[in-house]
Amino acid sequence: MSIVERVVSTSGPLDFAKTGPATITGRYLRHFWTxxxxxxxxxxxxxxxxxxxxxxxxxxxxxGGAPHVIAFACAHRNTRLATGWVEGDCIRCFYHGWKYDxxxxxxxxxxxxxxxxxxxxxxxxxxxxxxxxxxxFLGAGDAPPFPNFGGxxxxxxxxxxxxxxxxxxxxxxxxxxxxxHVQFVHSKSDFARSGFNRDIPTLTADETEYxxxxxxxxxxxxxxVHHILMPLGVYEPVFNREAGWIxxxxxxxxxxxxxxxxxxxxxxxxxxxxxxAYRAARAKRERARADAQSVDEIVTAILRxxxxxxxxxxxxxxxxNIQDSVSLNVQPLISERVDRLGRSDHEVILLRKIMAREIAxxxxxxxxxxxxxxxxxSIDSGT
Amino acid sequence: xxxxxxDDIVHTGPGTLGGRYLRSFWQPVATAESLAPGxxxxxxxxxxxxxxxxxxxxxxxxxxxxxxxxGTRLSTGRVEGDALRCFYHGWKFDxxxxCIEAPAERMGFCDTVRVRSYPTQEYLGLIFxxxxxxxxxxxxxxxxxxxxxxxxVSEPVVWPCNYFNRLENSVDPVHLPFVHGDSEFSEAxxxxxxxxxxxxxxxxxxxxxxxxxxxxxxxxxxxPNINYLKDPPKENSLGxxxxxxxxxxxxxxxxxxxxxxxxxxxGAAAEEYRERRKRKLEKARTTASATMLGPRVLEGSLRIDDxxxxxxxxxxxxxxxxxxxGTIADRDDERLGRSDRVVLLMRKIFLRELQALADGRxxxxxHRSERVLxxxxx
Numbered sequence: 001m002s003i004v005e006r007v008v009s010t011s012g013p014l015d016f017a018k019t020g021p022a023t024i025t026g027r028y029l030r031h032f033w034t035x036x037x038x039x040x041x042x043x044x045x046x047x048x049x050x051x052x053x054x055x056x057x058x059x060x061x062x063x064g065g066a067p068h069v070i071a072f073a074c075a076h077r078n079t080r081l082a083t084g085w086v087e088g089d090c091i092r093c094f095y096h097g098w099k100y101d102x103x104x105x106x107x108x109x110x111x112x113x114x115x116x117x118x119x120x121x122x123x124x125x126x127x128x129x130x131x132x133x134x135x136x137f138l139g140a141g142d143a144p145p146f147p148n149f150g151g152x153x154x155x156x157x158x159x160x161x162x163x164x165x166x167x168x169x170x171x172x173x174x175x176x177x178x179x180x181h182v183q184f185v186h187s188k189s190d191f192a193r194s195g196f197n198r199d200i201p202t203l204t205a206d207e208t209e210y211x212x213x214x215x216x217x218x219x220x221x222x223x224x225v226h227h228i229l230m231p232l233g234v235y236e237p238v239f240n241r242e243a244g245w246i247x248x249x250x251x252x253x254x255x256x257x258x259x260x261x262x263x264x265x266x267x268x269x270x271x272x273x274x275x276x277a278y279r280a281a282r283a284k285r286e287r288a289r290a291d292a293q294s295v296d297e298i299v300t301a302i303l304r305x306x307x308x309x310x311x312x313x314x315x316x317x318x319x320x321n322i323q324d325s326v327s328l329n330v331q332p333l334i335s336e337r338v339d340r341l342g343r344s345d346h347e348v349i350l351l352r353k354i355m356a357r358e359i360a361x362x363x364x365x366x367x368x369x370x371x372x373x374x375x376x377x378s379i380d381s382g383t
Numbered sequence: 384x385x386x387x388x389x390d391d392i393v394h395t396g397p398g399t400l401g402g403r404y405l406r407s408f409w410q411p412v413a414t415a416e417s418l419a420p421g422x423x424x425x426x427x428x429x430x431x432x433x434x435x436x437x438x439x440x441x442x443x444x445x446x447x448x449x450x451x452x453x454g455t456r457l458s459t460g461r462v463e464g465d466a467l468r469c470f471y472h473g474w475k476f477d478x479x480x481x482c483i484e485a486p487a488e489r490m491g492f493c494d495t496v497r498v499r500s501y502p503t504q505e506y507l508g509l510i511f512x513x514x515x516x517x518x519x520x521x522x523x524x525x526x527x528x529x530x531x532x533x534x535x536v537s538e539p540v541v542w543p544c545n546y547f548n549r550l551e552n553s554v555d556p557v558h559l560p561f562v563h564g565d566s567e568f569s570e571a572x573x574x575x576x577x578x579x580x581x582x583x584x585x586x587x588x589x590x591x592x593x594x595x596x597x598x599x600x601x602x603x604x605x606x607p608n609i610n611y612l613k614d615p616p617k618e619n620s621l622g623x624x625x626x627x628x629x630x631x632x633x634x635x636x637x638x639x640x641x642x643x644x645x646x647x648x649x650g651a652a653a654e655e656y657r658e659r660r661k662r663k664l665e666k667a668r669t670t671a672s673a674t675m676l677g678p679r680v681l682e683g684s685l686r687i688d689d690x691x692x693x694x695x696x697x698x699x700x701x702x703x704x705x706x707x708x709g710t711i712a713d714r715d716d717e718r719l720g721r722s723d724r725v726v727l728l729m730r731k732i733f734l735r736e737l738q739a740l741a742d743g744r745x746x747x748x749x750h751r752s753e754r755v756l757x758x759x760x761x
Binding site: 174178185304330340342343344348 | 422423424425426449451452453454455456458459461469470471472473485486487488489492496
């Protein structure tokens with residue numbers, strides 16, 4: 001057994017994959033503010049059901065636009081609240097008109113006696129909007145302070161996006177701590193033009209107050225710098241064909257144990273006409289996406305062996321997504337894998353150790369580390 | 384060890400008694416045609432995934448499904464020469480499963496890494512793998528199919544039933560006059576009810592079906608999942624064709640058939656035959672298949688007798704009978720008669736061998752030293 005395997009195996013069980021409400025990792029992740037939707041996923045005055053960490057909720061916006069997250073089902077006979085009507089900052093159930101406020105307190109029951117409503121309360125979750133994302137605190141007890149996003153929005157233009165991937169969130173987390181995969185998985189993509197794949201870098205990673213700072217040093221001495229933001233975020237340089245290197249802030253939020261949704265805020269260093277040109281180019285890519293074969297179809301065909309990843313045109317609008325899906329969607333859950341790790345997995349191992357340590361602390365009733373991100377972190381593409 | 388039961392025969396996942404037994408034989412895992420040089424595909428055999436790839440020089444190799452590094456699927460990688468490079472971080476494995484390159488790791492690291500590889504050979508247009516423990520036995524040969532003529536390897540077809548439903552059918556000639564009562568089989572003279580007997584041989588079971596007119600049709604089941612017989616003439620004028628088939632579990636609830644037929648035609652007649660077969664295969668591509676129609680017949684929305692085009696009816700008839708037994712036939716609730724005596728013989732042989740395997744006693748060494756004679760019996 002190599003040293004790295006020993007380090008991992010003594011750090012506790014690798015049961016980070018399952019995040020339902022009764023799981024230890026699910027309980028751990030619910031200690032933190034989590035992005036749960038794009039603000040624009042619903043219009044003011046509308047609602048939709050959302051699934052986060054294998055649990056369903058109701059996301060609605062008051063008529064004035066404020067986002068709210070409450071329990072999925074009406075307390076009465078459990079129909080789904082998202083099919084109801086928003087009234088002011090309340091939502092009224094479709095079935096018998098019970099009305100709840102944003103804290104989940106029932107405030108009206110048209111067919112019941114006076115006084116019954118005040119005894120009824122369903123879960124309501126603290127909710128905050130930031131960068132056009134809706135964050136919620138889905139745990140028990142008081143919410144921790146909302147993270148200070150350290151001036152991330154003070155320069156450049158912020159571009160919001162989101163996508164669902166049929167891979168466990170933790171496979172995706174490890175992929176973010178693994179810059180080496182770019183050399184292989186993304187060898188035929190936008191990255192090929194970025195200069196990133198010129199040689200295989202040497203890696204270091206250190207734990208910080210926010211998570212992990214990872215560095216990759218190339219033969220020419222230049223250093224790529226990225227940050228893992230515990231427990232679900234990553235802040236890293238990413239290359240795209242329209243803008244070159246951009247600052248990529250993303251959260252990988254479990255939807256079920258087999259899928260996760262990425263919530264992404266890209267900071268693009270462009271203003272004025274340059275920014276307009278960038279947005280036009282992105283819109284063009286969106287149109288190309290509508291015409292192209294879907295990611296799901298292509299990934300399924302590749303995984304079945306009907307086609308090879310190299311058969312997908314390198315300029316496919318979702319090429320990077322397809323490439324990552326091919327390697328990540330079929331990796332077993334972290335808890336069910338028998339890995340053979342090497343030095344290039346240094347940061348992957350550190351992340352496992354941190355997760356195992358924190359989850360062991362939670363299980364033992366000891367304090368967990370409350371991660372802080374209070375000043376602007378610097379990243380570097382290293383190109 | 385507890386007594387082996389019919390339940391042990393139908394379950395073939397890794398570690399099961401049935402699975403261990405079937406894995407002690409070479410099994411076809413793909414047609415040679417389906418694997419182009421320089422490509423890799425994932426395959427599923429007996430509830431287990433594998434990676435099958437063909438080097439650029441043409442040799443086929445079978446490896447574990449996943450890269451040992453962080454478990455992504457090796458079949459999505461790139462073939463380089465006779466080796467396969469993982470898509471995720473470029474670890475490269477040779478056909479024996481040795482890691483020969485780990486680009487982001489220290490020199491020497493890859494020497495300590497290997498994946499399992501399985502002996503792989505090609506024969507008669509099929510790729511065979513030995514997925515069991517220990518040394519592979521020699522790959523069995525079938526000289527009857529090596530004769531001059533036109534050899535046709537069908538595209539493998541998966542049915543949603545256990546492989547043993549299909550095996551029992553292959554030693555049951557009494558089903559012919561009923562299941563195939565209105566088909567090319569009855570037209571060829573196999574339409575009346577035969578007297579059935581079977582005997583254990585060095586390779587498996589020879590089944591004899593004696594017709595009222597005295598003609599005897601002999602078919603040969605080879606352990607553990609192979610059937611050799613003569614099929615009625617194809618495309619009208621020609622003689623009976625050699626038929627060799629394997630039923631291989633994909634998992635416990637589905638199995639794939641590898642079927643090949645040799646027609647004894649040569650020269651210009653062979654060319655003509657190929658042309659006629661080509662046209663028939665083209666027609667097959669545009670005709671609803673057994674796997675499409677079968678479920679409709681089973682749910683009662685279509686009747687076999689209402690299908691006007693009888694060209695491919697035999698397959699559908701078999702599908703309806705065998706899938707209709709239930710995904711895994713319920714053998715606790717059956718009523719067998721004397722016409723099932725060869726089915727019982729087959730079960731007896733399987734149970735005997737599985738018991739020997741469970742007890743750690745030697746298994747019967749199945750082999751045949753020479754040709755066997757299948758007869759048409761009309």
